[in-house]
Amino acid sequence: MKRLTPYLLALPSWMWLAVFLVVPMAAMASVSLQTGNAIDGFAMTFSFSNYADALGRYSTQLVRSLWYGGLATVAMLVIGYPVAYWIAFKGGSRKSVYLFLLLLPFFVSFVLRTISWGFLLADDGVVFGTLKGWGLLPADFHVLATTVAVVGGLTYNFLPFMILPIYVALERVDPRVVEAAYDLYASRTAAFRRVVLPLSLPGVFAGVLMTFVPATADPVNAQVLGGTGNTMIGNIIQTEYLTNLNYPTASALSFTLMAVLLIGIFIYARALGTENVLEAAAR
Amino acid sequence: MSAATTLTRRPRGRFGDRLLHAYTWLIIVWLSSPIAVMILFGFNDKKSKSNTSWQGFTLRWYQQLFDISDLTTALKNSLTVAVASTLITVVIGTMLGLALGRHRFRGRGVTNFLVFAAISTPELVMGASLLSLFVSANLPRDALTIIIAHVLFSLSFVTVTVRARVITLDPSLEEAARDLGATAWGTFRQVTLPAVLPGVLSGGMLAFALSIDDYVVTSFVNGSTVTFPLWIIGSVKTGIPPQVNVMGTLIFGIGVLIAVANAVAARRRRT
Numbered sequence: 001m002k003r004l005t006p007y008l009l010a011l012p013s014w015m016w017l018a019v020f021l022v023v024p025m026a027a028m029a030s031v032s033l034q035t036g037n038a039i040d041g042f043a044m045t046f047s048f049s050n051y052a053d054a055l056g057r058y059s060t061q062l063v064r065s066l067w068y069g070g071l072a073t074v075a076m077l078v079i080g081y082p083v084a085y086w087i088a089f090k091g092g093s094r095k096s097v098y099l100f101l102l103l104l105p106f107f108v109s110f111v112l113r114t115i116s117w118g119f120l121l122a123d124d125g126v127v128f129g130t131l132k133g134w135g136l137l138p139a140d141f142h143v144l145a146t147t148v149a150v151v152g153g154l155t156y157n158f159l160p161f162m163i164l165p166i167y168v169a170l171e172r173v174d175p176r177v178v179e180a181a182y183d184l185y186a187s188r189t190a191a192f193r194r195v196v197l198p199l200s201l202p203g204v205f206a207g208v209l210m211t212f213v214p215a216t217a218d219p220v221n222a223q224v225l226g227g228t229g230n231t232m233i234g235n236i237i238q239t240e241y242l243t244n245l246n247y248p249t250a251s252a253l254s255f256t257l258m259a260v261l262l263i264g265i266f267i268y269a270r271a272l273g274t275e276n277v278l279e280a281a282a283r
Numbered sequence: 284m285s286a287a288t289t290l291t292r293r294p295r296g297r298f299g300d301r302l303l304h305a306y307t308w309l310i311i312v313w314l315s316s317p318i319a320v321m322i323l324f325g326f327n328d329k330k331s332k333s334n335t336s337w338q339g340f341t342l343r344w345y346q347q348l349f350d351i352s353d354l355t356t357a358l359k360n361s362l363t364v365a366v367a368s369t370l371i372t373v374v375i376g377t378m379l380g381l382a383l384g385r386h387r388f389r390g391r392g393v394t395n396f397l398v399f400a401a402i403s404t405p406e407l408v409m410g411a412s413l414l415s416l417f418v419s420a421n422l423p424r425d426a427l428t429i430i431i432a433h434v435l436f437s438l439s440f441v442t443v444t445v446r447a448r449v450i451t452l453d454p455s456l457e458e459a460a461r462d463l464g465a466t467a468w469g470t471f472r473q474v475t476l477p478a479v480l481p482g483v484l485s486g487g488m489l490a491f492a493l494s495i496d497d498y499v500v501t502s503f504v505n506g507s508t509v510t511f512p513l514w515i516i517g518s519v520k521t522g523i524p525p526q527v528n529v530m531g532t533l534i535f536g537i538g539v540l541i542a543v544a545n546a547v548a549a550r551r552r553r554t
Contacts, residue, residue, distance in 0.1 A: 006386035010394060013379035013438060017397045020435045021404070024412035031415045083310050086303040100542070101311045108318050109537035111498045111512040112531045115523060116317030119324075122335060126320070130335075157312065188299075210405075217405035220498060224519060233498075234407050241414060243505060254411040258404065265403050 032251035044248060055250040058236050062257070065233040068101070068147070069216030072154035076162040076211050077204065079155065084163045084203070085196075088170035099167070100158050110157065114224045117156055122151055145227030154223035158214060162207040169203025170196070209268055212259050233257055308417045318535065325528030344525040351526055357514035359529060362508060365494040368433035373487045376438050377479070380486075381444025385454070401439040409436060412501030417504065424506030432504045433494040440493065441486035448482025453531060481549070488541070495534070 013078060032050055036042035055062070077186050087098045105113055120127055123142045133138045148255030181191040224233075233253065240250035324334055328341035349355045383394060401409075413432050417424055456478070460470040476483075498512035504512060515527055 004392075005448040006382040009378040009382035009386075010388075010390070010458060012375040013442065014394070014397075016434060016438060017401060020413065020416070020431055021397065021409075023403055024416035026410075028415040031419065053524060079310065082303055083307050085306045086300070090300055090304065090424065090515045096546070098307065098311070100546075102314060104311075104539070105314050105318055106492070107535045108321060108531055109496050109512050109515070109517050112321060112527065113317055115515065115519060120317055121333070124339075137320070148407055154316070156317075159310075205299070210455040213405055216313070217407040218499070219407065220516070223516070236429045237407060237411055238502060241411060247415065247418060250411060251415055254408050258408040261405055261408075265411075269403075270400070 008211045009178040013173065014144065026254060028251045031247050032255050034248050036248075037136050038245035038247070047248075049254065050248045050252045054249045055256065058253060061233045062253075062260075065216050065257075066260070068154060068222075068230075069149050070210050071211040072158065073152045073162075073208055075151065075155045076159050077208065079198075080159055080162040080207070081166055081204075084166035084170055084200075088167050088173070095171075099164070102163055108124075111220060111224075114153055114157060114220050117153055118144060118149075118225050121152075122229065130134075136185075141236060143223060145230065147223040147230060150221050150230045150232075153225040154215040154218060161210040161214075165206035165210060166200055166203040169206075172202055173199045186278045205271075209265060211263065216261065217257060236275075255275060309544045321528050322532045322535070325525055325532050327525060329525065334525050334528075344529045348526055348529055351524060353509070354403045354511075354514055354526055354530075357509045357511050360426060360508055361495050363509035364429050364433060365491050367492045368437065369432045369487055369491045371430070371434045372437045372441050372490045373483060375434075376441030376486060376490070377445050377483050379438070380442045380482070381449055381475070381479070382482070383442065384446040384449025384452075398439045398442050401435065402443075406436065406497075406499040410500040413500070414503040424508075426508050428504040428506065429501055429508060429510065432500045433490075433497060436497070436500060437490035437493045440489050441483075444486035444489065445479055452478050485545075488545075492538070536551050 033044060033046050034042040035045045035047050044129040071218050087095055091098050119125060121143045123144060128137060132139055178191055178195055181195045219238050222230050222235050237250050237253050240246045325344055326340050327337055328339035329333055330338060354395045417428055457470050457474055497518060501513060503508055
């Protein structure tokens with residue numbers, strides 16, 4: 001009985017993960033090689049050409065998604081690192097208050113947050129409308145439906161996921177190590193570059209992981225904030241699946257996206273050890 | 284070594300610190316500004332169709348909160364799905380967290396990998412693959428398929444949270460209970476469960492929050508069942524009614540209250 005306990009405890013989750021995570025991936029792989037249409041049904045034909053076809057049609061959007069995701073991730077890193085640094089080293093007894101304030105937006109639905117952000121960026125909205133009224137901006141100035149709006153939205157939405165892991169890594173840095181660097185005549189810059197920064201790298205890695213993947217695959221920001229020229233791969237997959245009912249193309253695209261992202265993740269995770277990444281993610 | 288030499292040698296950078304302090308507040312304000320706008324425009328006495336400019340204060344939308352029946356149904360659906368999926372996730376996720384945190388067993392590595400894979404699979408791919416399965420199996424999409432999907436993406440978070448808690452638990456406590464004649468079930472109920480309960484609760488809150496917020500996965504598996512985020516996205520083109528702002532505000536308020544109460548309770552436990 002005692003020997004069986006862990007298996008019994010794990011059994012329901014195993015079944016859930018097997019039936020609803022592993023099997024669907026197999027189903028998606030299978031659908032991506034089928035041909036047919038929604039009315040007559042689909043049949044397995046091992047048509048690998050689905051992939052070539054899908055990529056031929058939508059490589060622009062795939063590349064654009066990786067580009068937007070990458071841009072947003074870099075922006076989050078640049079914007080977020082100083083915040084994590086200040087809270088970790090100077091936050092004092094109010095560290096958790098600052099973290100709570102950073103997490104405040106998460107109490108509002110992701111979709112609603114994005115729409116509110118779009119509302120702030122509206123051409124004649126509270127910000128730009130007012131500035132235009134004062135004559136500080138040209139009347140045709142607009143941000144919505146541009147790359148800046150979409151990348152800005154992604155940056156806005158996922159920023160706390162970048163700050164938190166970096167904060168966790170920095171918070172663990174022993175202040176005495178930094179003191180030691182100063183004792184050894186390190187300048188402020190040198191102490192940061194040679195001591196603090198290397199120690200925070202696991203947090204940076206985890207942060208990049210936790211933001212790049214959802215940002216690249218996100219359909220909401222492009223839909224709400226972007227225009228026709230900002231369509232991302234997530235929008236294409238949604239449309240192909242849900243509107244065009246073109247399951248093979250949609251599956252091939254999803255699989256390609258996942259392959260591109262997962263290969264990246266597992267190279268990352270290998271370099272760090274999955275447990276570390278997970279623990280950073282769980283905090 | 285005198286204090287004076289220490290002072291002169293050690294770089295101070297007070298100005299830099301102050302700058303960073305201001306910068307941190309700037310980021311906090313930036314992150315919160317859309318929330319402030321959402322709350323504010325729930326009080327907007329708008330006359331025209333669109334809710335984009337401030338026209339005066341009113342509590343009208345709070346009184347007419349449930350006047351849009353589709354929206355009310357969507358909110359109810361979201362709450363039902365969140366409660367159901369959270370209950371399932373908490374039970375099976377806690378069990379898995381206990382197994383991973385306490386026991387060594389064959390398949391542990393594979394299980395850890397699956398838990399990690401479920402967290403790192405992009406939502407879009409998760410939704411798409413579930414739809415592929417449901418289409419292949421000819422399963423109609425409704426509230427049930429939404430619940431299935433929500434359990435899937437919250438499971439790993441509950442598992443990881445509980446596992447982290449279990450690892451910090453001293454196994455000798457359970458041994459002591461057994462030595463004092465407690466049964467296996469009695470030990471679990473009276474020793475293990477109370478000790479891991481904070482992990483279970485925070486995992487459960489996380490699962491609930493993830494569920495009620497989800498748009499991407501749900502958009503693939505919902506069929507004709509509409510949840511709160513789906514309804515909002517659907518009404519972007521025609522204009523978001525102020526009732527959405529009010530509901531968002533209320534959810535925000537309740538969430539913040541629970542989080543603050545939780546933090547206060549945790550602090551009280553510690554002291």
